[in-house]
Amino acid sequence: MTHIDTLAPLLRVQNLGCAYGARTVVRDISFELWPGEVLAVVGESGSGKSTLLNAVAARHTPSTGEVAFALKDGDLQDIYAMTEAQRRMLARTDWGFVHQNAADGLRMNVSAGANVAERLMALGQRHYGNLRTQATDWLERVEISPSRIDDRPDTFSGGMRQRLQIARNLITQPRLVFMDEPTSGLDVSVQARLLDMLRMLTRQMGLAAIIVTHDLAVARLLAQRMLVMQGGMAVETGLTDQVLDDPQHPYTQLLVSSVLQP
Amino acid sequence: MTSFALSKPLLHMQAVSKQFVLHLQSSTSLSVLRNFDLQLMPGECVRLSGPSGMGKSTVLKLAFGNYRATAGHILVRSTEGEMVDITQANARTVLHLRSQAMGYVSQFLRVIPRVAAIDIVAEPLLEGGGTPFTPAQARELAAQWLQRLRIAPSLWQLPPATFSGGEQQRINIARSFIKPRPLLLLDEPTASLDPENTHTVIELIAEARAQGVGILGIFHDPVVAQAVASRTVAMQAITPAL
Amino acid sequence: MQPTELSGATAARDPHINFAYLDERTKRMIRRAILKAVAIPGYQVPFGSREMPLPYGWGTGGIQVTASIIGPDDVLKVIDQGSDDTVNAVNIRRFFQRTTGVEVTTDTLSASIIQTRHRIPETPLREGQVLVYQVPVPEPMQHLEPREVETRKLHALQEYGLMHVNLFEDLARYGHIATTYDYPVLVNGRYIMSPSPIPKFDNPKMHLNPALQLFGAGREKRIYAVPPYTPVESLGFEDHPFEVQRWDHACELCGSNESYLDEVLMDDQGGRMFVCSDSDYCGKRQAASLAAASVATVGLGAA
Numbered sequence: 001m002t003h004i005d006t007l008a009p010l011l012r013v014q015n016l017g018c019a020y021g022a023r024t025v026v027r028d029i030s031f032e033l034w035p036g037e038v039l040a041v042v043g044e045s046g047s048g049k050s051t052l053l054n055a056v057a058a059r060h061t062p063s064t065g066e067v068a069f070a071l072k073d074g075d076l077q078d079i080y081a082m083t084e085a086q087r088r089m090l091a092r093t094d095w096g097f098v099h100q101n102a103a104d105g106l107r108m109n110v111s112a113g114a115n116v117a118e119r120l121m122a123l124g125q126r127h128y129g130n131l132r133t134q135a136t137d138w139l140e141r142v143e144i145s146p147s148r149i150d151d152r153p154d155t156f157s158g159g160m161r162q163r164l165q166i167a168r169n170l171i172t173q174p175r176l177v178f179m180d181e182p183t184s185g186l187d188v189s190v191q192a193r194l195l196d197m198l199r200m201l202t203r204q205m206g207l208a209a210i211i212v213t214h215d216l217a218v219a220r221l222l223a224q225r226m227l228v229m230q231g232g233m234a235v236e237t238g239l240t241d242q243v244l245d246d247p248q249h250p251y252t253q254l255l256v257s258s259v260l261q262p
Numbered sequence: 263m264t265s266f267a268l269s270k271p272l273l274h275m276q277a278v279s280k281q282f283v284l285h286l287q288s289s290t291s292l293s294v295l296r297n298f299d300l301q302l303m304p305g306e307c308v309r310l311s312g313p314s315g316m317g318k319s320t321v322l323k324l325a326f327g328n329y330r331a332t333a334g335h336i337l338v339r340s341t342e343g344e345m346v347d348i349t350q351a352n353a354r355t356v357l358h359l360r361s362q363a364m365g366y367v368s369q370f371l372r373v374i375p376r377v378a379a380i381d382i383v384a385e386p387l388l389e390g391g392g393t394p395f396t397p398a399q400a401r402e403l404a405a406q407w408l409q410r411l412r413i414a415p416s417l418w419q420l421p422p423a424t425f426s427g428g429e430q431q432r433i434n435i436a437r438s439f440i441k442p443r444p445l446l447l448l449d450e451p452t453a454s455l456d457p458e459n460t461h462t463v464i465e466l467i468a469e470a471r472a473q474g475v476g477i478l479g480i481f482h483d484p485v486v487a488q489a490v491a492s493r494t495v496a497m498q499a500i501t502p503a504l
Numbered sequence: 505m506q507p508t509e510l511s512g513a514t515a516a517r518d519p520h521i522n523f524a525y526l527d528e529r530t531k532r533m534i535r536r537a538i539l540k541a542v543a544i545p546g547y548q549v550p551f552g553s554r555e556m557p558l559p560y561g562w563g564t565g566g567i568q569v570t571a572s573i574i575g576p577d578d579v580l581k582v583i584d585q586g587s588d589d590t591v592n593a594v595n596i597r598r599f600f601q602r603t604t605g606v607e608v609t610t611d612t613l614s615a616s617i618i619q620t621r622h623r624i625p626e627t628p629l630r631e632g633q634v635l636v637y638q639v640p641v642p643e644p645m646q647h648l649e650p651r652e653v654e655t656r657k658l659h660a661l662q663e664y665g666l667m668h669v670n671l672f673e674d675l676a677r678y679g680h681i682a683t684t685y686d687y688p689v690l691v692n693g694r695y696i697m698s699p700s701p702i703p704k705f706d707n708p709k710m711h712l713n714p715a716l717q718l719f720g721a722g723r724e725k726r727i728y729a730v731p732p733y734t735p736v737e738s739l740g741f742e743d744h745p746f747e748v749q750r751w752d753h754a755c756e757l758c759g760s761n762e763s764y765l766d767e768v769l770m771d772d773q774g775g776r777m778f779v780c781s782d783s784d785y786c787g788k789r790q791a792a793s794l795a796a797a798s799v800a801t802v803g804l805g806a807a
Contacts, residue, residue, distance in 0.1 A: 122665025128741040192375040246329040250285035
């Protein structure tokens with residue numbers, strides 16, 4: 001194999017399973033993720049994709065399996081063997097989590113600037129002027145006018161809130177970002193803008209990302225790899241274009257053929 | 263391009279079969295390719311010929327890893343000199359090969375909303391870690407390519423969604439040629455082009471070959487085929503399995 | 505404000521009520537909470553807050569703390585906004601007179617226990633004194649993070665970024681940190697605490713204070729403490745550090761430039777005057793300057 005295989009993965013998920021009593025919602029999922037890779041987890045409602053995302057992002061303890069993340073010193077560590085303090089620190093610095101509903105990922109009663117600068121303050125930055133400059137910088141990067149830095153997110157449109165959420169997450173230069181249906185519920189043109197931004201930012205920052213989506217077009221645009229879930233199981237996985245253009249599994253074929261082409 | 267032995271093929275397809283199982287149509291099986299062999303050497307331009315439906319596009323897509331082979335091996339030479347079997351390789355390896363070792367010009371440009379034509383062309387230069395190009399440099403190079411393919415400068419800042427088929431095709435070509443890769447897969451690169459631009463593409467292919475690039479392509483236009491192909495592989499209908 | 509006749513007064517204790525109103529078991533429970541609070545400066549200790557003969561919001565937490573530590577030999581001072589004379593102060597003081605019979609005073613220095621609402625006395629306290637604060641909302645992050653499950657975690661993990669979000673918001677909105685009372689402090693370099701709605705002017709007094717500072721929140725059922733000589737630091741930014749309030753006026757009654765001043769409206773035409781909020785402090789200063797003036801007059805007379 002080529003030299004590229006000697007690079008260690010950023011994230012390793014092994015035999016992950018989530019069950020609520022007798023009901024198994026996620027069954028035996030395994031995959032690895034390398035720096036800079038974007039993986040789309042695709043499936044319909046009830047496929048378990050959101051549960052999977054939450055289990056990998058340390059937001060929901062799995063029933064079985066292991067999730068290991070490579071900390072900055074390089075070694076892969078089981079995230080559920082860490083202390084809660086370590087996990088929370090990780091979630092604030094090296095990871096990002098973009099919620100489907102921006103209001104879940106923002107403080108709606110606090111200004112946009114404070115929302116964006118919060119992580120920096122949590123890390124100990126105490127210079128107001130610097131914090132404000134960095135917040136302004138990031139607002140510009142997500143195409144929010146800096147004049148809105150003191151406005152609260154409840155005065156923002158859905159697309160703006162989503163972009164604000166992204167700024168809030170990316171300001172600490174995380175290496176891994178989780179996104180749960182980041183564009184659903186948004187108008188088409190707003191979606192396009194957001195997707196474009198996500199595409200650009202993931203490339204510029206070399207982000208690794210796991211994006212849960214039911215929209216195959218989003219998967220094709222943003223992700224190099226794709227995992228198709230049905231009934232809690234991974235039925236197909238591979239390069240995005242391959243899974244979409246040459247689907248093997250019956251369910252994948254159904255999904256792909258069901259998408260309307262405008 | 264890195265130096266490499268001229269004796270090793272850039273692409274070696276061994277006994278490749280491709281069968282589509284259409285689960286939605288009561289699992290009908292469609293055999294498109296059976297026991298297909300092909301070797302492509304540096305500097306060659308191999309033309310796949312034959313009537314439509316014979317699996318020509320399928321061969322290209324298999325080589326690129328866009329389709330998954332049902333049987334056989336597809337070996338692609340990496341820029342490090344190794345022959346990599348992409349039927350066994352993991353996603354990461356294939357992505358790396360696509361980035362460095364092989365390029366693919368599809369028949370249709372897959373349009374991304376909001377991204378300007380010039381940025382689409384510049385993108386391959388900025389991908390991957392350790393790129394030596396700054397965004398400004400990449401865009402400058404992209405501009406040169408757009409000029410060569412006669413895309414009006416007024417269009418450079420526009421997303422190609424509203425461009426004509428021919429314009430989109432030229433953007434596609436520019437995007438593939440801007441970053442030289444040892445193996446190039448071309449699917450009807452001149453299909454929507456006028457004679458002038460067709461001629462440019464012929465030139466581009468010749469230049470690439472002179473640099474040692476190996477090309478596997480589908481060229482319907484007999485004039486183009488005549489001008490570029492050093493060898494032709496005729497695809498034949500597969501007799502249905504008994 | 506002149507000292508009233510209650511200085512040094514004692515009243516008969518009502519023999520039908522247990523000493524200091526609470527039963528002994530309750531006092532023990534509260535003392536245990538206090539001990540734990542003293543052991544972990546700034547940490548909010550939950551306690552079984554009892555029903556008191558006045559509603560929540562009127563100082564039941566402070567009263568329970570005082571009731572648990574007061575003994576027959578203690579001397580009690582009760583102030584509300586710095587004054588011994590307001591309705592609150594009078595009622596609470598009378599409550600303790602009736603249930604304990606202890607000596608009460610307005611003199612800051614001779615009190616062993618001082619219960620206060622919303623001010624720290626101007627007169628510096630000494631070792632051996634206890635200052636009991638009445639606290640409405642013990643959780644400094646409550647309005648930003650209403651879930652207690654979450655704030656407990658934040659305290660436990662020392663995740664205090666949220667506190668600075670608050671200050672950031674003030675700066676963004678007003679150009680300066682607008683919080684003027686209940687200004688959050690970092691206690692002993694570990695826990696962030698709400699000092700109760702004292703003006704930020706008083707915050708520096710908490711730092712390395714020789715007295716024991718106890719905080720009681722009756723409705724919220726929390727007790728916390730700052731032991732003597734504990735470092736207490738008010739939060740701020742590097743480029744916007746903590747600052748106390750300043751007045752352009754001096755107290756019109758005693759001339760002090762250093763105390764916290766109340767603005768008192770004199771008439772319906774907007775006439776106003778600024779006087780010390782701490783009535784005992786002001787009164788003592790006035791008495792001292794009167795004495796100095798009479799000595800000078802006598803001296804003149806003698807000449």
